[in-house]
Structure formats: structure tokens, C-alpha cells
Amino acid sequence: xxxxxxxxFCIFAFILCFAGSVLAADLNISSVTFDNSQTFLxxxxxxxxxxxxxxxxxxxxxxxxxxAYFDINSAVLSCPPQxxxxxxxxxxxxxxxxxxxxxxxxxxxxxxxxxxNPSNIQLKRVANTFLVRFKTTQAKNFYFQHVYADSTSSxxxxxxxxxxxxxxxxxxxxxxxxxxxxxxGSTTEDKNYILSKKDLILPTMFYLDDITVRNGKILISxxxxxxxxxPVYLSNPSRVVYDIPNAVLNSALRNRExxxxxxxxxxxxxxxxxxxRLVITTQDKNKFIPVYSADNQRFAFVNSTAFSSPYQTxxxxxxTLYDEINGTATHSVKIIFSKPIEYSIIREPKSLDLYxxxxxxxxxxxxxxxxxxxxxxFTALKNGGTKLSIPLLESDTIDVHTGIDAKSMRVRISSxxxxxxVSAIAKPxxxxxxxxxxxxxxxxxxxVIDPGHGGSDCGALRGSIQEKNITLDVSxxxxxxxxxxxxxxxxxxxxxxxxxxxxRVDISENIQPDIFVSIHVNSSNSATPKxxxxxxxxxxxxxxxxxxxxxxxxxxxxxxxxxxxxxxxVINHTTAPAILVEIGFISNDTERSQxxxxxxxxxxxxxxxxxxxxxxxxx
Ligand code: ZN
Numbered sequence: 001x002x003x004x005x006x007x008x009f010c011i012f013a014f015i016l017c018f019a020g021s022v023l024a025a026d027l028n029i030s031s032v033t034f035d036n037s038q039t040f041l042x043x044x045x046x047x048x049x050x051x052x053x054x055x056x057x058x059x060x061x062x063x064x065x066x067x068a069y070f071d072i073n074s075a076v077l078s079c080p081p082q083x084x085x086x087x088x089x090x091x092x093x094x095x096x097x098x099x100x101x102x103x104x105x106x107x108x109x110x111x112x113x114x115x116x117n118p119s120n121i122q123l124k125r126v127a128n129t130f131l132v133r134f135k136t137t138q139a140k141n142f143y144f145q146h147v148y149a150d151s152t153s154s155x156x157x158x159x160x161x162x163x164x165x166x167x168x169x170x171x172x173x174x175x176x177x178x179x180x181x182x183x184x185g186s187t188t189e190d191k192n193y194i195l196s197k198k199d200l201i202l203p204t205m206f207y208l209d210d211i212t213v214r215n216g217k218i219l220i221s222x223x224x225x226x227x228x229x230x231p232v233y234l235s236n237p238s239r240v241v242y243d244i245p246n247a248v249l250n251s252a253l254r255n256r257e258x259x260x261x262x263x264x265x266x267x268x269x270x271x272x273x274x275x276x277r278l279v280i281t282t283q284d285k286n287k288f289i290p291v292y293s294a295d296n297q298r299f300a301f302v303n304s305t306a307f308s309s310p311y312q313t314x315x316x317x318x319x320t321l322y323d324e325i326n327g328t329a330t331h332s333v334k335i336i337f338s339k340p341i342e343y344s345i346i347r348e349p350k351s352l353d354l355y356x357x358x359x360x361x362x363x364x365x366x367x368x369x370x371x372x373x374x375x376x377x378f379t380a381l382k383n384g385g386t387k388l389s390i391p392l393l394e395s396d397t398i399d400v401h402t403g404i405d406a407k408s409m410r411v412r413i414s415s416x417x418x419x420x421x422v423s424a425i426a427k428p429x430x431x432x433x434x435x436x437x438x439x440x441x442x443x444x445x446x447x448v449i450d451p452g453h454g455g456s457d458c459g460a461l462r463g464s465i466q467e468k469n470i471t472l473d474v475s476x477x478x479x480x481x482x483x484x485x486x487x488x489x490x491x492x493x494x495x496x497x498x499x500x501x502x503x504r505v506d507i508s509e510n511i512q513p514d515i516f517v518s519i520h521v522n523s524s525n526s527a528t529p530k531x532x533x534x535x536x537x538x539x540x541x542x543x544x545x546x547x548x549x550x551x552x553x554x555x556x557x558x559x560x561x562x563x564x565x566x567x568x569x570v571i572n573h574t575t576a577p578a579i580l581v582e583i584g585f586i587s588n589d590t591e592r593s594q595x596x597x598x599x600x601x602x603x604x605x606x607x608x609x610x611x612x613x614x615x616x617x618x619x
Contacts, residue, residue: 026104027075027128032096040178041094041132043072043108056125061118067111068118071099072130075106090116091134108132124181133182146227147292148345148400206247208276211268213258217310218266218288218301220278222247228299230347233285240280240288247276260288266301291357294340294406307383309357313342315500316359316407317457318386323373333373333390333411338457340406349394352411357385360501363452363518363568363580364460378567384502444488445616446513450570451475451491452520455498460523460586467521467586468496470595474583475519477605478612485613501569508574515544515615516578517608518570521595522585530588531559534581535566541577544615548579551611556603558584558591581608 029043057070077098092111099107110132112118122133206226212219229243249270257267264282271277280288280301288301293311300310316339323333337359344355360380367373375391392398392413399412452471453459459467472493479489490511492504499507508516522533532552536545545563553560561582571578583604584591594600 027072029072029075029077029096029106029130032094040134041108041110043096043106043130044128057123057130059118059121059123065111066114066116067109068121069107069109070123072106072108074104076101076104077106090120122182124178131178131181146225146399147296147402148228148230148347148398150230150347150397150399206244206276208244208247208249208253208268210250211253211256211258211266213260213266216260216303217308218258218260218280219298219310220300221298225296226299228290228345231285237281238283238285240282240285242278242280242290243271244276244278249276289344289346289355291342291344291355292402294342294358296402296406307357307381309342309383311342313358314339315384316341316356317501318356318359318361318365320362321365321367321373331413331415333413335388335409335411337407337409341402341409343402343409345400347398350392352390352392352398352413354388354390354400354409354411355381355385356388357381357383359386360384361386361388361569363501363570364520364523365568366564366566378572380569380573441488441512441514445486446488446490446511447482447612448490448492448508448511448513448516448574448576449475449478449482450504450508450516450518451493452518454493454496457498460521462586462592465586465592465596467523470521470583470586470601471519472496474601474605474608477602478517478519478608481605481609482612485609487612502573504570505573508570508576508578513576515612516571516574516576517548517612518568518578518580519608520580520582522582522587524585524587527587527589529561530585530591531561532556532581532583533561533564534579535564535568535571536577536579537565537567537571538578541571541579543618544577544612545579547615547618548581548608548611551614552581552583552604552607555607555610556583556600558594 032041032043057072059068059070061068077096090112092113093109094111095107095109097107097109099105110118110121120134124131124133206222208220208222208226210219210221212221226244226247229245232241232243233239234241249268251270253268255267255269257265259265260280260282264280267279267281269277269279282288287303287305289304289307290299291302291307291309291311292299294313298311302308302310316337318335318337320336321333323331337356339358341359342357343359344353344357346353346355361378365378367376367378373390377389379387379389381387390411390413393415395415397414399414401410401412402408451468451474453466453468454472455468457468459471461467472495475491476494479491482489490507490513492507493499504518522529532549534545534549534552536542542563549563552558566580568580571580584595584600586592586595
């Protein structure tokens, strides 16, 4: 969430601002945002110390010059002074300056067009944020920002739930505070205008400010909301062209050519008033892929064959994925992550390839429940990331939106025909992880038991009942039973610890066990599903899956949901025969109450242990 702060409130202040040493009495303004609802300018302070001031700044109107200004006393701009050229009906420019030091005064100048009535400007303060409201336009419904489009479309399409992080009064949302500050919804004029969270965050223009080429990577930085169109390929010389609609280029960069290598260059131009065009001259049109940063303010072109991130984004986990709309011509897939993502979007004629460079997939994600994703595939990337490949028809058009906080993505697929493609792609990915040789265990059978989730990752939960506790409890019972039978048992966690999926795989790969068994509790949006599932992915795991599943059905009084071939991370990346058992649904009231009982847990553990034993007896 910390990133989110930076992102929203430094939208126009692309340089990260760190508070300088300022007298405690001063308000430290560290970012200035012209909200993309085109309704608010906000001067933000990340300082939580209440700023005490005696009176609200007064707005002065300079009629002849079509401008208005106000001064904030005892305030310091910790960012460089801002000159915002804004894209709002009636408002043309906003200047934010340190007007004087000692006394510290920040001056905000608003320039407007002749037909704009300056009495529309309202000035309020909410906590340590100054808000200027321009009653020019009304916000629409926005949740996400548009980052990729197959065809030219309006960039002003955003949908994201706003999660404001600036200091808010206890028990109040930011929207409520703004509503009450401006008395929205209470005056006659604004009777029907009540801000909801979503009205506060909206698309802006993209101000492309810098191009840096280093080690064959091209970093494009700016501020605002960007959308990269599907590239166009030109020949003689061979070029790749990307357009960024609704964007302005720093004039110092216009038509400057940057050398990537001896024969490769990138050039930026202001194609028209609202479009920035990037032209990469290269013999290999697939060589450079755009990688979007998690702060949504930068992107980079990197060499697709030797991908290495230009950013330092914390690891994220793809936790949820679902089909949002099941219309006949439009499908929408929403993907949710634990942390902001760094990603690439590659539109191939027959597929959409989404590269999540810093995110791995939670093993709870099962593509088989989705129509549009029935032919989709996950592939682990060498750098620890995940690729999701969604089969498409060539005539389908794609729009990709990401949440303003970069923790969610929405892929909208509009089909020219109603029939959706199934399993269109099957070519192996050469980025899959290579497996080492299996060592000798001197007659002993090694088993890795993987209790699902743990630590900060609770898994599925209902009330106080958490998946991570059930899986650990059952796993420990399995460990005990197998040890009694003479097996060498290793656990991927023995307590309430956070262990990533890759760490679980690494633990197993170091041990090189004979089998790997991951234990999970299932969950559904519906309260109906209940019962047992056993998942395997590789063919070498089918026999183990069958035996353990049969044993589960034998010992546990629960319904049979069957065997599944599922590409869960841990059973796909481990060398040993690997299965993942879902020992019941936490989302089903009856089954949940059973899952926490001594008898169900013991029966489940016994079933798994005996299933494992049966498997080795058969061998
Ligand atoms: Zn789970």
C-alpha cells in the first residue's frame, strides 16, 4: 500500500519526494495531484502530525488575467515547484510554487479559460490535505486504468476501488471527509452529488518525461496514466511503433534518438496533440518487450530473450482469478495479486500472453472453473515469475486494465464471434525450469509433506477458521503416522510460518524425496461444494494421486469430487511424483464444522498416510 501512496499523490510529481528537514510547525507538502476526475487538485502531506493553522487560505481572483490564486502559510514544498498543465474543461494550468521562505508560503495559481466561472473554485482542507474543487465535470465510474489496447480507444476508462492512504480521521473515509468538507449532498445545488470512493481516482494524461537507455534496456518514465497500444511493425528499416494516447512528451525529448546498440535506436515524438509515438528501430521485432512497473508510472523495453527486471519490485502472489462477465461476445477475467505487479502484455495472433515478472501463482487457482480460461496455461518463468497464456481468436480484441494500486488486472476479451476458443496453444515454453538428477537415499523412502499456506498467508478462511491451521494440524498427523511406519518425513513448514511456493519447491528439490504431498483445504464462492479432491499434474504423479485419493474415500466420510490434472505451482515444479489433496471445503458449513474436529483430521491424516503406504507397497 505504501507504493500506492506514492503513485496517487505523486502522479504529477514523478520524482519521489522525501521530506527535507522542516520546522515542525510547517505543513510539508510532498506531492500535488490533479485528480483525474478533473474535479480536484490536492496538495498532499504524508506527515501525520496535525498541522495547526488559524484560517483557511483565501482565494484571490485576478479577473483580467483569468487566474486565481491562494497562499498556504507555514507550508513548505518538499517537491520541486510544480507547473501542471492540466486536461480539464475550463482549467488550463495550475502552478504550485514556494512563494517565499521565512515566512514559508506556498502559492497555488490556477489559470482558466474565459468561459470558466472562478466562483466554481472551492478550497477546503481535509486532514493535512488541501483540496481545490473545480465544479466543472462530474466523475464517472472508474476502477482500473487502461494499460493496453488492441485497437485505438478512449483512455478515459478506469475502474478501481479507491483505497486512500492519506491521513483520515478515525471512523471516516476520505470520501466522507471530502463530502463533509464541501458539504456535498447537503446543499440544494449538490443535493445529488455525493462522492463515492471511486470518484476520487481517475485517469490522467501521461506526461512522458524521461528516456534512459542502459545495458540494452530502455526505461520510459513519466507521470500520470499511460496506455500502450498494440505495436505496429514497419519495414525498411525494420521498426516497431508504439503509440501512447492521451500523452504529452517533454519537448526536450522530441525526436531525439537514443542508441540501444550499434544498430538499434529508440526515438520519441509528439505524433499529434494527444499522442506520443515511440519508434524502436531493430532488425528483430520481437526483441524488446515492454515491462510495466508496479507503480504504473514507468515502463521499460527489455530484451525478451534475456529478461531481467529494470525495477526492484517485491515478490507478489497471484491469489485469485475469475471470470467476471459471461456475455456472449465479451469476457472479462479479473486477476488479483498480493502485492503490486510488474508485468508485460504480449498480444500474439492466437493468444494473449501475460507475463507477471514478480508474481507467482497461488496453488489455489484452478483454471478449469472458467470458460474463457479452459485452454489457458500457466508457465513458470526462469526469473521466478509466471506467464499466463490465454488462447484467443485472431479476430478477438483485447483491453487490459490494471488497478491503480497495480494489485489487480482485468483482461477484457471481445470476440467477433460468439464461440470461444479452447486450448489453442500447446507449444512448450523454453523458459520452464530445468530439473536436477535424483540422488540415492540408501534404502529409505523420503516423503515431503507440504502444509498449505502459513504465516501471513492464511489460505481460505471463514470466520476464525483458517486453512493454514487445518493443513498444518493434518500434516503433522501424517508426519507422525508415516514416521511410525519407517518413512523419512520432511515438512515444508512445522509452524505458523510464511513459506512461498517457490521456497516449498526449493525445499523439496534439495531433499529430492520419493514423493511430495501438499495438503490444502478447498474453498468456493458458493456454500454448496463439498468433498475431497486430489490433484496431480505430471504423468509420473498419477499413480500416487489415484492411490491416495482411493484411500481418502475409504477412510473419510466425505463426497468424492474426483481426481484433477491441475497445474498448481508446487506439483508442477517439483521433480518427485507430487500431489495436492484438498481435504474438504471450508466454504461449506457442514464440512467446515467437520474439518476442525479431531476425528475428521485424524481420519484424513490416516487416509493420506495409508494411501502413501499403499503406493509404495504397490511399487
Ligand atoms: Zn490452499
